[in-house]
Amino acid sequence: MTGSATATRPKQRRQRSISVGGAILIVVYTMLPIAWILSLSLKSPGDLTNKKFLPSHWTLANYRTVFKTSLFTDALRNSIGISLIATVIGVVVATFAAYAIARLDFPGKRVILSLALAIAIFPQVALLGSLFSMWRAVKLYDTWPGLIIPYVSFTLPLSIWVLSAFFREIPWEMEQAAQVDGATAWQAFTKAIVPLAAPGVFTTAIIAFFAAWQDFAFAITLTSTNRARTVPAALAFFTGASQFQQPTTAIAAGAIVVTVPIIILVLVFQRRIVAGLTAGAVKG
Amino acid sequence: MAPITMNHITKVYGDGYPAVNDVSLEIADGEFMILVGPSGCGKSTLLRMIVGLEDISSGDMLIGGERVNEKAPRDRNLSMVFQNYALYPHLTVYENIAFPLRLKGVSDDEIKRRVEEAATTLELTEHLQRKPSQLSGGQRQRVAMGRAIVRQASAFLFDEPLSNLDAKLRGQMRTEILRLQRRLDTTTVYVTHDQTEAMTLGDRVAVMRKGVLQQVASPRELYEQPLNLFVAGFIGSPPMNFLPAAIEDNQVKLPFLSYPLPREVAAQIGDSDLLIAGIRPEHFADSSLVDEHKRDRGTTFEVKVDVTEWLGSQQYAYVPFEAPEEINRHLAELQQELDGEQMRTQMIVSLDPASRIRDGAKAELWLDPSRVHLFDPRTGKNLTRDAKAEAPAATATSSASGSASSAPAPAPASSSAAASSTAPASSAAAPAPASAPASGSAGSAEPPAPDGSLRPT
Numbered sequence: 173m174t175g176s177a178t179a180t181r182p183k184q185r186r187q188r189s190i191s192v193g194g195a196i197l198i199v200v201y202t203m204l205p206i207a208w209i210l211s212l213s214l215k216s217p218g219d220l221t222n223k224k225f226l227p228s229h230w231t232l233a234n235y236r237t238v239f240k241t242s243l244f245t246d247a248l249r250n251s252i253g254i255s256l257i258a259t260v261i262g263v264v265v266a267t268f269a270a271y272a273i274a275r276l277d278f279p280g281k282r283v284i285l286s287l288a289l290a291i292a293i294f295p296q297v298a299l300l301g302s303l304f305s306m307w308r309a310v311k312l313y314d315t316w317p318g319l320i321i322p323y324v325s326f327t328l329p330l331s332i333w334v335l336s337a338f339f340r341e342i343p344w345e346m347e348q349a350a351q352v353d354g355a356t357a358w359q360a361f362t363k364a365i366v367p368l369a370a371p372g373v374f375t376t377a378i379i380a381f382f383a384a385w386q387d388f389a390f391a392i393t394l395t396s397t398n399r400a401r402t403v404p405a406a407l408a409f410f411t412g413a414s415q416f417q418q419p420t421t422a423i424a425a426g427a428i429v430v431t432v433p434i435i436i437l438v439l440v441f442q443r444r445i446v447a448g449l450t451a452g453a454v455k456g
Numbered sequence: 457m458a459p460i461t462m463n464h465i466t467k468v469y470g471d472g473y474p475a476v477n478d479v480s481l482e483i484a485d486g487e488f489m490i491l492v493g494p495s496g497c498g499k500s501t502l503l504r505m506i507v508g509l510e511d512i513s514s515g516d517m518l519i520g521g522e523r524v525n526e527k528a529p530r531d532r533n534l535s536m537v538f539q540n541y542a543l544y545p546h547l548t549v550y551e552n553i554a555f556p557l558r559l560k561g562v563s564d565d566e567i568k569r570r571v572e573e574a575a576t577t578l579e580l581t582e583h584l585q586r587k588p589s590q591l592s593g594g595q596r597q598r599v600a601m602g603r604a605i606v607r608q609a610s611a612f613l614f615d616e617p618l619s620n621l622d623a624k625l626r627g628q629m630r631t632e633i634l635r636l637q638r639r640l641d642t643t644t645v646y647v648t649h650d651q652t653e654a655m656t657l658g659d660r661v662a663v664m665r666k667g668v669l670q671q672v673a674s675p676r677e678l679y680e681q682p683l684n685l686f687v688a689g690f691i692g693s694p695p696m697n698f699l700p701a702a703i704e705d706n707q708v709k710l711p712f713l714s715y716p717l718p719r720e721v722a723a724q725i726g727d728s729d730l731l732i733a734g735i736r737p738e739h740f741a742d743s744s745l746v747d748e749h750k751r752d753r754g755t756t757f758e759v760k761v762d763v764t765e766w767l768g769s770q771q772y773a774y775v776p777f778e779a780p781e782e783i784n785r786h787l788a789e790l791q792q793e794l795d796g797e798q799m800r801t802q803m804i805v806s807l808d809p810a811s812r813i814r815d816g817a818k819a820e821l822w823l824d825p826s827r828v829h830l831f832d833p834r835t836g837k838n839l840t841r842d843a844k845a846e847a848p849a850a851t852a853t854s855s856a857s858g859s860a861s862s863a864p865a866p867a868p869a870s871s872s873a874a875a876s877s878t879a880p881a882s883s884a885a886a887p888a889p890a891s892a893p894a895s896g897s898a899g900s901a902e903p904p905a906p907d908g909s910l911r912p913t
Contacts, residue, residue: 345542348509351529352536353556353603363555367546 206431212424217417234425238410244426246398247406251430254316254402255384258323262331262380263373265324270335271361275347285336288329296326300393307394314396322390327380334379338372339365374441385434403430457642458520458610459485460506465515467501467667475501477667478515483611486641488634490658492648494690494795498667500615503647507534507613519610530559535604536613540620541596543588543603549575550584553602560607574602577636594625598632605636611643618653630656649795651691655679663687665793685836688734688829689790694772697803698790700783701733701830708733708830711777711803713757715825721839725832731839732783734829737772737806743822745808754824761819762802766809773805773813786833 208225213234215227222228238244273281303322304313312318342365350360366373391405401409407426410419460483467476476498483489491499504510506517508529517524524532535556543552551558553574557567575581578598588596597617604612617633618626634657637644648654654661655675663670663678663686671683675691682688688696702709703725706717710733725731743756765772779787779801791797805821813819830839 343540343542345538345540346544348529349536349538349542349603350544350555351509352507352534354530354559354607356528356530359559364544367544370546 209424209427209431212421213428215421217419217421220418220420234421235429237422238426238429241410241422243398243406243409244403244429247401247403248429250316250398250400251385251402251404254319254323254400255381257316258320258327258384259377259381261320262324262327263377266328266331266335266376266380267366267369267373269328270332271339271365273332274336274339275344285333288332291326292329292333296322297389300389303390304393313394314400316400318394319384319387319390319400319402322394323380323384323387327383331376331380334376335369335372338369338375342368378437378441381437382434385430457485459483459487460611460643460645461516461518461521462502462506463516463518465502465505465517466513467498467505467510468513474513474667476505479664479667479669480515481662481669481672483643483645485643488637488644488646488657488659490646490648490654490661491664492651492654492661492690493664493670494793495649496666497664499647499649499664501667502664503536503613503615503645506611506645507536508532533610534613535607535609535611536615537597537600537604537617539616541588541600543596543599545588548585548587549580549591549599549602552588552599553580553584553606555603556607570606571602574606577605578602593621594629597621597629601633601636605640609642611645612637614644614646614648616648616650617646618648619650626650633657651693655691663690665690681841682734682829682838683841684838685732685734685786685790685831685833686793688831688838689794692736694737694804694806695794695796696734696736696829697805698783698787698831699733699735699777699803700779701731703729703731708825708828710828711779712759712775712821713755713823715755715828718830718840721830724839728832728834730780730782730833732786732831732833734831734838735803735823735827737804739823739827740805740807741822742807742811742813743820745811746822750824751822753826754822756820756822758818758820759803761805761813761815761817764807764813764815768809771807771809771811771813773807773819775803775805777801777803783833 211226212220214230214232215222216229216231216233219228269284272278273285299322307313307318312321346364346368347360350364351357355363385402386404387402388404388408391402392408395401395405398406403426407423410423410426460481462479462481465476465479465481466474468474479498479502481489491502493499501510505512506519508524508527512525519532519534544555547555550571553571554567557570562570571584572581575584578601580595580598580602583591583595583599588599591599597620600617614633618629621629630653633646637657646653646657655678658675660672661675661678662672665686671678671687673681673683678687678691682691682696685698689698699710703717706722707714708717708731721731743751746754759775761773762776763774765774784801787801807813828840831837832839
């Protein structure tokens with residue numbers, strides 16, 4: 173008995189070290205580019221070629237530069253506005269659609285779901301050319317709605333899929349109990365179902381927000397001025413503090429500025445996303 | 457508080473399958489009605505039609521005399537306890553119980569008063585500020601009940617409320633529900649597949665099979681005078697023994713004994729010579745332990761006991777027997793419907809724990825043939841059913857003391873003819889609330905069925 177115990181211990185230790193090593197490898201692999209951008213953003217433009225990972229002189233000059241450039245500040249405003257509006261519209265529409273799909277039996281339900289999936293895997297780049305011509309014809313080119321519309325339509329399928337999976341997990345009885353208790357269908361939905369689906373709604377909202385926030389293809393194709401250009405597109409037009417220098421460090425600073433909100437968002441909501449709010453709803 | 461009346465209620469699903477088939481049932485004001493049956497018999501569907509969560513394909517549903525077929529659940533003023541409780545996990549216990557009141561726009565003071573009153577009744581006061589996920593199964597169940605009783609609903613509906621609890625808690629909650637119902641005196645419909653709950657809780661019990669109402673009667677009547685083979689096999693634990701009964705020369709030949717064929721059965725069977733005999737395990741006895749004055753009423757016979765189970769308060773003996781193929785087929789079908797599985801044909805005998813009968817031994821058993829029910833294997837109809845027992849339940853039980861009179865009760869002819877289909881007309885007419893206490897008071901060891909009517913002459 174003791175013999176078998178001592179035999180399993182080194183095996184367990186080996187397994188543990190393998191998994192820890194694997195985790196470190198993955199973290200390094202994913203974090204290295206971000207660390208690199210961060211260090212770049214803290215170098216002065218002339219320090220770019222110092223052949224070292226860390227800057228020779230730490231400086232916040234790049235951040236001052238990007239916030240002084242209207243190209244960037246306008247783009248930041250556009251990014252925030254467009255992403256938020258696209259998220260709100262997308263989540264509200266997806267919530268209703270997903271609820272209907274999860275709860276109601278109507279003809280064409282399968283068709284809608286498969287269509288949604290088809291749209292989700294449709295190569296967006298293939299649409300850019302035609303959208304460009306169309307938007308110019310209908311005067312949506314270089315406007316906020318011109319970007320919001322494609323963002324909403326491309327995030328909706330995924331949102332509907334995620335949310336309908338969430339709604340399906342919520343026991344039917346929740347809603348029926350509410351109805352028996354005297355709630356209208358709308359009250360049952362808002363008071364019993366939506367609070368329970370909150371983790372799903374947050375997850376969907378974050379997915380939709382990310383999609384709009386980080387999009388480059390639509391932003392660069394469907395905008396031409398600061399009116400609607402978002403940050404990812406704007407970074408491509410960056411010239412830095414002086415046009416005689418490589419704008420690399422300034423672009424890095426801009427990239428860090430737009431990455432920070434995402435990180436904060438994930439940190440704030442990760443608990444809500446993960447938390448099983450339905451725990452205790454039914455026997456368990 | 458209101459009576460619930462169902463007239464020819466039918467539920468047909470899209471595939472044409474009738475989940476509930478022509479059910480007529482009258483539930484009196486304040487009555488505790490149990491809907492019982494094996495899984496898939498349509499009892500939950502029927503309950504959900506009462507509350508309005510399921511559309512009614514045809515028939516009328518009346519609550520308090522008012523037709524509610526087209527009313528939404530919220531307009532029926534019923535409250536329901538779901539099998540999985542369906543508590544709102546994002547709300548505290550207080551808010552869960554207050555939920556129906558909030559929807560009605562009751563004032564905060566009134567809500568507080570009523571929630572606290574309900575919480576006191578259910579001993580939930582100290583948990584009011586907790587979330588459902590922090591409660592145990594039994595506490596959650598009580599919260600669900602609190603939500604049901606907090607508003608003055610016309611009726612309470614329970615959908616297998618105890619099936620998620622462990623056995624001990626189930627027993628406690630069962631008495632709790634009964635106490636609550638007696639105190640509030642509210643019409644209650646309770647769905648269960650557990651026959652202990654059915655027998656102990658109900659004023660009357662409605663047994664369903666494949667969407668069809670089989671028999672509606674007091675628990676006592678169901679047990680002692682089942683209308684057909686299905687009810688007989690469903691009610692009782694351990695279940696009623698079914699033995700092949702060959703009819704030869706006016707004798708009923710069972711595997712181990714034979715006795716004279718009762719006259720009223722002989723008149724009904726025509727030329728069929730094979731019936732199914734149903735005998736409750738406790739109607740057998742170890743012949744050495746039977747009282748002298750009782751012994752003459754029955755027959756003794758010898759069997760070989762296969763296995764015995766001694767449980768302290770009682771003892772079961774298993775006696776295998778051979779049965780003809782035809783009977784076996786019927787019994788296997790019946791077992792399947794009752795969610796069981798027939799492995800072998802054996803008879804369960806409930807013996808006095810003092811009995812010395814042991815495994816593998818020969819044993820002499822005693823049986824009173826008047827207690828044997830005979831069933832027609834083709835229709836399942838109980839041929840020995842005492843017509844008097846079918847008289848309105850309340851009168852039958854309240855006059856139990858005088859039941860030795862052999863004159864048949866003036867039961868409507870139609871009701872005694874109502875065989876396996878809906879038979880509520882007569883029993884529904886009974887002012888049922890009186891039946892439960894009455895049957896309790898009549899609770900001597902002897903069944904109300906007078907021996908004379910069944911006895912071979």
